[in-house]
Each structure stands twice: as C-alpha cells, then as structure tokens.
Amino acid sequence: MTDPLILIILVPFAATIVAPAVARRLGAHTGWVLALAPAIVFAYVSRLLPIEPGTAHTVAVPWVGSLGIEFAFLADGLSVTFLLLISGIGALVMIYASSYLGRDPRLGRFYVFLLAFMGAMLGLVLADNLITLFVFWELTSVCSYLLIGFDHEKAEARAAALKALLVTGLGGLLLLAGFLLMGIAGEQLGLSAIAAGKISGLAAVDLREHAYYHAIFILVLLGCITKSAQVPFHFWLPAAMAGPTPVSAYLHSATMVKAGIYLLARLSPHLGGTPEWGWTVGLIGLVTMLTGSLATLGQRDMKRVLAYSTLAVLGTLVMLLGVGTEMAVKTAVVYLVAHAMYKAALFMVAGNVDHETGTRELHRLGGLRKLMPWTALAGILAALSKAGAPPMFGFIGKEMLYTTKLTVENVGAWAVVASVVANVALVASALMVSVWPFLGKRGDTPKKPHEAPLAMVLGAVLLSLMGLGRGLMPQPFETNLGSAAASAILGRPVEMHLALWHGVDPTALAVLGLSLLTLTLGGGLYFLIRRRVAPVGPLLRRLFSVGPTQLYDLTLQGIYSGADRVTRFIQSGRLRFYVMVTMLVTVIVAGPPLVRAFMGGPAAANGGWRIHEIIVAALALTAALAATALRSRLATLALVGVVGTCMGLLFVFFSAPDLALTQVMIEVLSVVILVMVLHRLPLVIKRSGRLSRGRDAVVAAAVGITMTLFVLTVARVDRDPTVSDFYLEQSVPAAHGRNVVNVILVDFRAMDTLGEITVLGAAGLGVLALLRLRRKERS
Amino acid sequence: MRDSLILRTTTRVIMPLLLLFSFFELLRGHNEPGGGFVGGLLAAGGLCLYMLAHGVDDARRVLRVDPRVLIGVGLLLALAAGLVPVFQGAPFLTGVWAENKVPGIGKVSTVLLFDVGVYLVVAGTTLLMVLSLAARDEEEDDPC
Known part of the structure; x- marks a missing residue:
C-alpha cells in the first residue's frame, strides 16, 4: 500500500474530505488551497521524468484473487503523459474554479465532485487491471454527470447530464462485456486468471488470433467512442457545455473525453494492427x-x-x-x-x-x-x-x-x-x-x-x-x-x-x-x-440539427411513455389485485412441477398423529374458515391471529422453539399494526359480488393446494445430510454456540443476515415515506 | 382503550419486564432459543403495549430516541462487527471472541455485537412502522 503510485490516486480522494470545510472558510480563494492536491501529484510525477521508452513501473494490491481481480497499476510513458495533463491542468482549473464560481454556496460540493473526478481519472490512466480500469472509468462518468448537472435547477443542465450519463453509461456496460471477453480469451490463450485481467499481461498472447477478437474489438470500440464522443455518439458533448466552464475546460476537453482515446491507445498493441x-x-x-x-x-x-x-x-x-x-x-x-x-x-x-x-x-x-x-x-x-x-x-x-x-x-x-x-x-x-x-x-x-x-x-x-x-x-x-x-x-x-x-x-x-x-x-x-x-452559419446549423440527437430523444421519450403505460397497468393501486397477481403467479409457476413431483414420488413417511396436534390443527382450520365467513373486520383479524398462533404451537410441538417464539411475536405485532390500519376502515366488511367472491375462492383454494403440495413434497425429499450435519457439528467448536439456528443466523451466514436487516430497515423507512406522502396529499 | 386505568397501570410494570426479557433473549440466544431477532420483536412488542395504553407521545418519550436512529445504529453495529476481523486479517464477518468472560453476559464476541445490531434494527423498524401508523391515527402533523 505504501507505493507512491497508489498514494497519488488517493490524494484527490483524501482532499474531497476537507474540501467542503475549506470552501466554507475561504470562499473564492478555495482553489489556491485545494490546488495543492493536484500540485502534489504533478510534482511527484514530474520527478519520474525522463521516462525511458519501453519501460513501465507496476504495482499490484490483491482485491478479489479468486476472480483474477486486483488493484494493479502501471506507469509508463502513456500513463505519465496523462497523469501530467490531469494533475497539471487540474491544478490550474482548481485555482480557476473558485474564482469563477465566486460566492456560490455549493462551492464545497463542486470541489468534492471535481476532486473525486480527478482521482478517478488518475486511477483510470494508471490501472493495469481491466476491472480496476472499469471501476475508475464508470466513476468518471458518474462525476461527469454530477458536474454537468451542477446547476441542477436548470432543466437544460439536468437533461444534458442525463444524456452524457446514458451515452457513456451504455458504452461502459458494453466495455465491461468486452473486458470480460478479453479476460476469458486471455485465459484460453494460456494466461493465468490474474495475468489475463492485466493489461500488461495481454502482451504475452495474441488476442487477434482468438475467436472472440471481433466481439472484443466491437465492444471495446463502442465503449471508447461513446466516452470520446465519436460519431454517432458525439451529440452528448456539445450538450455537456451546460456545465460550469471549469468543468468544460477540464472534463470535456482536456481529460475525460480523452479517456476513450487513452483506452484505444492503451489497447492498440493488443487489439490494433x-x-x-x-x-x-x-x-x-x-x-x-x-x-x-x-x-x-x-x-x-x-x-x-x-x-x-x-x-x-x-x-x-x-x-x-x-x-x-x-x-x-x-x-x-x-x-x-x-x-x-x-x-x-x-x-x-x-x-x-x-x-x-x-x-x-x-x-x-x-x-x-x-x-x-x-x-x-x-x-x-x-x-x-x-x-x-x-x-x-x-x-x-x-x-x-x-x-x-x-x-x-x-x-x-x-x-x-x-x-x-x-x-x-x-x-x-x-x-x-x-x-x-x-x-x-x-x-x-x-x-x-x-x-x-x-x-x-x-x-x-x-x-x-x-x-x-x-x-x-x-x-x-x-x-x-x-x-x-x-x-x-x-x-x-x-x-x-x-x-x-x-x-x-x-x-x-x-x-x-x-x-x-x-x-x-x-x-x-x-x-x-x-x-x-x-450564410455559412445557418446552413451548417440546419445541416447538423438532424441526426442521432433526435434518435436519442425519441428513444428516451419511448422509454418514458412505455414505462408509464406498464406502471399504470401493473400498479393499479388496489391491494387485492396485487395479492391476487402474486398468488396466481406462484400457483402457475410452482403448481405444475409440484403436482408432477407429488404424483410420481413415494408416500410421505407419516409418524402418526398425536391428540394435541390434531386439536391445534383443527383449531387453526376452524379459525381460517370462520375468518372468511365473518363480516366484522376486527373479528376476522383476531381469527387470522388465531391461525398464526396455532402455527406457532405446531412449531413448538415439532421442536422448533426459535421459530415458534418469532412466529408468536410476529403475530402479535401484525395484529397491532393491522388494528391501527383497520381503525381507518369501516368496521363491517362490504361484501363483493357473488362472482368475484367465487373467483377469490378459486384463487385461494389453488394457492392452498399448491402450498400443501409444496410442504408434502418437501417433506419427502431426501436431503443431503452433510449440510445440516456440518452445522450441527461445527456449531459449538467453530462458533461457540449451542443454538444452531442462531449461530447460522449471526455467524455462519451472517452476511445474509446483514443484507436482510438492511432491507428491513429500508422497508421501515419506506413505510414512513408512504405514510408521509399520503398525509401531504391530504393536506 | 387509552382510558383504561388497569391497562395503564399494568403496562408500567409489564413494559420494563418485557424489555428486560428481550435483553435476556438477546443474550442467551447463542446457546438457548432466542436471539437478536426475537429480542428486537419483544422489545418492540413491549413498547407497543405501552403505546396502546398511554398514547404515541408518551411511548416516544419513554423510547427517548427516534426509531430511525435505532435502525441506523443497529446497521452500523452489525457492520462494525463485520469489520473488526478485517483489521485482524480475517475475512469480513468472521467471529472474534474475547479471552475472558464478562460476568452476567458470558463470552463477549463480535457475534454478540452483530446480534445487538440485529436487535436494534428489528426493534427500530417495527417501532417505526407502528409509531408512525399510530401517529397517523391521531392525526398529528409530524410522526417523527
């Protein structure tokens, strides 16, 4: 990590942290201080001169070794040329920008974007690994989007920013596909996974001979020409002039648009000729x-x-x-x-x-x-x-x-x-x-x-x-x-x-x-x-006013109106419709294979019924049937709660106390939440017509049968015991816990749990947002 | 419902007990039935009971912090528990255990820290939903 090559990429990113504070204190003089970041990079890179032709300095930090991805960097004549341009012009633009924007209160934010862009650009021209390069490549697109749309209150700036992002983003995705193919081709030509991802490693093989050459070439080329605004993707660049002038000077002439040129140049020994x-x-x-x-x-x-x-x-x-x-x-x-x-x-x-x-x-x-x-x-x-x-x-x-x-x-x-x-x-x-x-x-x-x-x-x-x-x-x-x-x-x-x-x-x-x-x-x-x-001007303007821009606008309009139509169809706003669609899809997708599996297989092992199990099951069944017949919402709700609690009891009988505990708690809280929602609805259910009730009954029965088949089929599957045995054996020695369920949740599969609680938190915030939205609409 | 004196009086006793029980569930979860998820639900359940008896405002006052803060802190704790082993060179989310037992809690580990995170997120999310729904019932301006 101590190699200066990596540190110079980090310098601008580190400067983003202090940028807002500096901008708040110094206002129009901010640039003089923040220009230090690129100046340091420039000074360091200048000391590398002169570069001996044909030599390169490389350094690599492991990242995802199993996929052949590492943070690999390489400094040769081409990289250093770009480094000097990025840092040198960057320093001057930094000084320029604060004076240009003056007392703009968003100056801090502007510098954060600009510095982040600079860091991304430095990383891009130094990257030796295709995936590392791609990450920085996309980061420059994102920063460019934020900078073009800096005056986000102007519709023109927003549209221009989106245009640049969509065009370069599309190119970025194609480029990624090209990079992956290049990696695969490199491996097939005898490189190791790490070497195939390395740009410097590609010198060892001849990609031009490989069957994927044309696909790689086209994909990489599309990535490069969208980024460097070549015909027919050139239209985003003039539109990008909606950004502040320092951005135009830096991103859209000197550096970012040259990224595509850089990549073409970088890969021309491997793909060109x-x-x-x-x-x-x-x-x-x-x-x-x-x-x-x-x-x-x-x-x-x-x-x-x-x-x-x-x-x-x-x-x-x-x-x-x-x-x-x-x-x-x-x-x-x-x-x-x-x-x-x-x-x-x-x-x-x-x-x-x-x-x-x-x-x-x-x-x-x-x-x-x-x-x-x-x-x-x-x-x-x-x-x-x-x-x-x-x-x-x-x-x-x-x-x-x-x-x-x-x-x-x-x-x-x-x-x-x-x-x-x-x-x-x-x-x-x-x-x-x-x-x-x-x-x-x-x-x-x-x-x-x-x-x-x-x-x-x-x-x-x-x-x-x-x-x-x-x-x-x-x-x-x-x-x-x-x-x-x-x-x-x-x-x-x-x-x-x-x-x-x-x-x-x-x-x-x-x-x-x-x-x-x-x-x-x-x-x-x-x-x-x-x-x-x-009349050269008007003539030329008319000539160049038609072209890919219109195609872009039409496509975007088409996507918008298409999405609008689809949303209006799917999102009817009626909960009953949503539930029905979800249930029907489940039945249609899961039903037929389940029926086939159930018909063909052997009868499930039945351990015999015990009296308390029968009582609880009967109770659940009665409650469920009664819930469909009652007209009082509150009573229906209580009955649904009974069903859930019975399920909890069944979990207890089959020695799953953790599940039972959770089930009961969920039931209690669901009833509380539903009561609060019901509070706003009429207390007596207005029955729908006979026809729609019949339809609902059919859907419900189909779902019930599917779920029953599902449970019965699952019970018959001979599971490979090694997985559960592993957890049972390793729970105490490896994770110091006797409760295997909990150990799986918080230790063996903690990553899943982390994801789940993140989703849970987001869902909570979503509920809050929806409730607030409704209140705002009412008032 | 809020006018029931019996409910109001009993919840004053039951809520702290439920909270205590939720901590108990959280701590014993590693070896016996329990854990952060159930613990969080129990804690939320206790506060819900209090809210039903005393109203949303009082429940918020007893909770002291915004439920959203609970979610954020919980997620950060879980993330921190995952990052501790990274600094020791182990993969993300590896369990790291302290040498000595802490009286009353037992062995302390990043796994427990993670479970505390789960507890807070579950309790926070549930409370966020319940409290904002209830506030909507009471037609307040701002639930949070």
Whole structure:
C-alpha cells in the first residue's frame, strides 16, 4: 500500500474530505488551497521524468484473487503523459474554479465532485487491471454527470447530464462485456486468471488470433467512442457545455473525453494492427473530424464553438490511432498534448469573457483586447496553437498530421483532402474565438467588462505560453515523455524527433505548403463568416440539427411513455389485485412441477398423529374458515391471529422453539399494526359480488393446494445430510454456540443476515415515506 | 382503550419486564432459543403495549430516541462487527471472541455485537412502522 503510485490516486480522494470545510472558510480563494492536491501529484510525477521508452513501473494490491481481480497499476510513458495533463491542468482549473464560481454556496460540493473526478481519472490512466480500469472509468462518468448537472435547477443542465450519463453509461456496460471477453480469451490463450485481467499481461498472447477478437474489438470500440464522443455518439458533448466552464475546460476537453482515446491507445498493441481495426477506427475518426470541424463553423456561442472543435480533434486522434503507424502514433501523442493545453486555455478564456461581459455570444463581443489584455493574450496564443500556426506546439502537431497522411501508403489522397478541410475549419474557428471577441470594435455586452482576477487569468496564460514554449523547444518533451508515450502505444521502443523546420526535402516542403495553404484558406473562411458574405452559419446549423440527437430523444421519450403505460397497468393501486397477481403467479409457476413431483414420488413417511396436534390443527382450520365467513373486520383479524398462533404451537410441538417464539411475536405485532390500519376502515366488511367472491375462492383454494403440495413434497425429499450435519457439528467448536439456528443466523451466514436487516430497515423507512406522502396529499 | 386505568397501570410494570426479557433473549440466544431477532420483536412488542395504553407521545418519550436512529445504529453495529476481523486479517464477518468472560453476559464476541445490531434494527423498524401508523391515527402533523 505504501507505493507512491497508489498514494497519488488517493490524494484527490483524501482532499474531497476537507474540501467542503475549506470552501466554507475561504470562499473564492478555495482553489489556491485545494490546488495543492493536484500540485502534489504533478510534482511527484514530474520527478519520474525522463521516462525511458519501453519501460513501465507496476504495482499490484490483491482485491478479489479468486476472480483474477486486483488493484494493479502501471506507469509508463502513456500513463505519465496523462497523469501530467490531469494533475497539471487540474491544478490550474482548481485555482480557476473558485474564482469563477465566486460566492456560490455549493462551492464545497463542486470541489468534492471535481476532486473525486480527478482521482478517478488518475486511477483510470494508471490501472493495469481491466476491472480496476472499469471501476475508475464508470466513476468518471458518474462525476461527469454530477458536474454537468451542477446547476441542477436548470432543466437544460439536468437533461444534458442525463444524456452524457446514458451515452457513456451504455458504452461502459458494453466495455465491461468486452473486458470480460478479453479476460476469458486471455485465459484460453494460456494466461493465468490474474495475468489475463492485466493489461500488461495481454502482451504475452495474441488476442487477434482468438475467436472472440471481433466481439472484443466491437465492444471495446463502442465503449471508447461513446466516452470520446465519436460519431454517432458525439451529440452528448456539445450538450455537456451546460456545465460550469471549469468543468468544460477540464472534463470535456482536456481529460475525460480523452479517456476513450487513452483506452484505444492503451489497447492498440493488443487489439490494433488488423485491417478491421484500421478501417473502422480510422473511418469513425475521420467522420467525427469532419462533422466536428464543419459544425463548429455554424456555432456563435464561444463554448459551443470550442466543443465542436474538440470533437474534430478527438476525431483526428481516433483516426490517427486507427492508422496506427509509427508516424501516426507519434502525431497522436503530440496532437493530444498540444490540444489539451490550448483547449483548456481557450475554455478558460471563454469563461473569463462570459464572466466579465455576461455573454458568450460572439456577435455581441468585440474589442476586448484593451479591457482584458491578459485574457486576450492567452486567447490569441492558444488560438494560434489551435490553428496550427508556427511557432506553436500545435503547428508541429499539424505538420506531423500532414506528414502522416502523405507518407502512409494505405491512406489515399482523399484522407489528405479531408484533413486539410478539417484543419481549414479549425483555423477559422480558432480565429472565431480569438480575433472576434478581442479585436475590432467594442461589442454591446450586458456587463461592463474588465480584466478577470489573477486566479482566472493564470491558468489560461500559463497553458498558452507553454504551447509556445513547447513549440520553440520541443526537445525536452520528446526525450522526457513523447518517445516513451509513443512506445507504449506502439508496444515497442521508438524515438521521437520534433522540429519546427524540417529542412529542404520534398515531403517536408509539401507539408509546409499544405500548412500555409490551410492557414490562408482558414483565414479566408473566417473573413467570409465574419462579413456574412455567405450564410455559412445557418446552413451548417440546419445541416447538423438532424441526426442521432433526435434518435436519442425519441428513444428516451419511448422509454418514458412505455414505462408509464406498464406502471399504470401493473400498479393499479388496489391491494387485492396485487395479492391476487402474486398468488396466481406462484400457483402457475410452482403448481405444475409440484403436482408432477407429488404424483410420481413415494408416500410421505407419516409418524402418526398425536391428540394435541390434531386439536391445534383443527383449531387453526376452524379459525381460517370462520375468518372468511365473518363480516366484522376486527373479528376476522383476531381469527387470522388465531391461525398464526396455532402455527406457532405446531412449531413448538415439532421442536422448533426459535421459530415458534418469532412466529408468536410476529403475530402479535401484525395484529397491532393491522388494528391501527383497520381503525381507518369501516368496521363491517362490504361484501363483493357473488362472482368475484367465487373467483377469490378459486384463487385461494389453488394457492392452498399448491402450498400443501409444496410442504408434502418437501417433506419427502431426501436431503443431503452433510449440510445440516456440518452445522450441527461445527456449531459449538467453530462458533461457540449451542443454538444452531442462531449461530447460522449471526455467524455462519451472517452476511445474509446483514443484507436482510438492511432491507428491513429500508422497508421501515419506506413505510414512513408512504405514510408521509399520503398525509401531504391530504393536506 | 387509552382510558383504561388497569391497562395503564399494568403496562408500567409489564413494559420494563418485557424489555428486560428481550435483553435476556438477546443474550442467551447463542446457546438457548432466542436471539437478536426475537429480542428486537419483544422489545418492540413491549413498547407497543405501552403505546396502546398511554398514547404515541408518551411511548416516544419513554423510547427517548427516534426509531430511525435505532435502525441506523443497529446497521452500523452489525457492520462494525463485520469489520473488526478485517483489521485482524480475517475475512469480513468472521467471529472474534474475547479471552475472558464478562460476568452476567458470558463470552463477549463480535457475534454478540452483530446480534445487538440485529436487535436494534428489528426493534427500530417495527417501532417505526407502528409509531408512525399510530401517529397517523391521531392525526398529528409530524410522526417523527
């Protein structure tokens, strides 16, 4: 447990405990203190650098050994890259958030969610066991749900949160199925249960040869593309912008949506490299890239512009992983890191603009450069990186993207065209979120803008400057981390060489030409949009307004109305109907096999009747018959009590004192409770019609016969005596008790009892809730 | 029913006896008929009797704590009894027994603690149902 790798996952979770108290004391300055948690993680992980390509540090803690599940963790180039992004951007977002939310009384809760999410994300990228990974994976979905729906009083936020949860949750379930198949396949290929659950253990076998490969591939892929918002599951991401801006900056651009990318990258040495992988993953990525980049042009809300451009980048990353060559993987690593930095910065910029001016609508903004100089600086630098302009880190990423497309054989010219189209759109959208609000004429804004406080500027400026720094000096990144990350994705050690200027050779010049063409076309496109020369916006909005969102809405509506109809049918609200259905189902399901068993078997051993047994049985029978005939509710109730007490007596006769005691107590208390209920009903029973009485009699007789057959059949079964002998023998030596019944309840099978008392308590609370509901309805 | 002087007087004596008897059942349950479940029912039965004679308010006053607290504490005790062996490296819910006998109770163990938890949950749930139903009868605003 003392391995620091495990401790760094626990740091954010530990911080959730103090977060509410800190938020109550410090208010808008909370972030500075709580940012310590990710800062500690960041500092620790930074000390692991440089990562040697092809190496990994692993640690495992036993969990459920019999199922091959353990808390196993692994740190290699890929994990560490993500760890640094999660903790580094996390620290800046933490600082940003308290200033952004200001005096919100729910600040403590917000930080609890955010820190829990961070812990889950750290666990996710470190996990080496498939089940461990799945647990953290689902935890990120849950935290994302809570964070998107943070403004839970807004219907829009609730719907967006549910959308994200349902889509990613569906993917999570498919992913679990894929993981389980992967574990089974791993074992069949000769791994031990523990090794088959381990991601690092999968290297020993070739899953691609296994019969389950296609099923595994499809299930895992669906899990990844729902999480990373790929077409056709992309629609939840723009909707998720309903969450507070720090959440968008952190979860929905830099980290969580990259979890699917992470998993694809993590599993590509084990599942990738096949034609199925290449075509499916590559095409999904390509379509998402085009959809996102074109849809971003139709948006005029800064956050939505950024959301759709995030889709485009996620698509690009998926496409690169689908191509899967060495060049493509290296490109993916650079693109991923560059995107995380500039997109988080741009979201913070959008948040600042929104916070200070009161609007994110582009056509109301303009000329903020002088009023918000630092925000403007960060925005423009980050947008340059996003546009892929030299000398930013994003430029290197885009150059590599074009090189990949030009050099890989099986990617045709159409992929180059698609990439250029997508990047032209990205350039235009980068200009939309930087030039539009900050340059030009002053806009008409709801609030009088001024610069945002330090906490809100710091993150954006730092991240955008890092984009510039990494672009000018890419060497530290490639030696410390980049090579190791690419090696982890490829499954073999490789070296990465990054540069702004590649010298004079045909490919490099062609790439440079494409880059310049992209920038020029992008600039031109922005000009067209800004001057409204062409109705690009409305056209694109109409084009992308139809799609899977409608399908989702229809499905959800269908489920709601279907559930409504089923509930109205089953839950008629009449107790008699419920009882009848329950009884009839019992008779129909259990009756026929019981009749068959009873007819075929030998006669039950009969020990003969004793006089007191006959008396008690006759008494019970008389009381039961009389209960059906009487009209007074109270008398009926008393008679039912008599039946129960007689049953208790029979238990005494057959030496089951524990049962008898409990039976009598239950009878007494039931009568008390029923009397209290009866108090509210008319004292004399109003008889139902002859027909329904006849029906009730038939149902009752059927139930009675079924139960009798059941008891008689059970009495005849030759039970294996070893079970009861075990309890009888072990009761005193192993559990120090002579009352075997009680020893079974509280010791041998205590887990069952714990479950039962939990249900019992919940049932009690349920009764209370129902009673209160009725009272509220009356008043 | 509440006006019966005889019932009111006798329940004052019978209720403590029933409670005592329920403890007795709880403690002896490990070796003789009894146990936490029956004990809890008996305790609830005793208080029900008191409630029938004196009314819901008096019964609550005698109980002192909200029945919901009994449920919560009971569940926590049962859970704690299960966690004690975990800290000693044994599986969840393994019985851990003290070395020495406690006078009047006998050998103390996590199993007994677990049974106390069962006792409290059963008593709490039953009382919760009965008291809130009765409060509804008396048309009070808030049963708890």
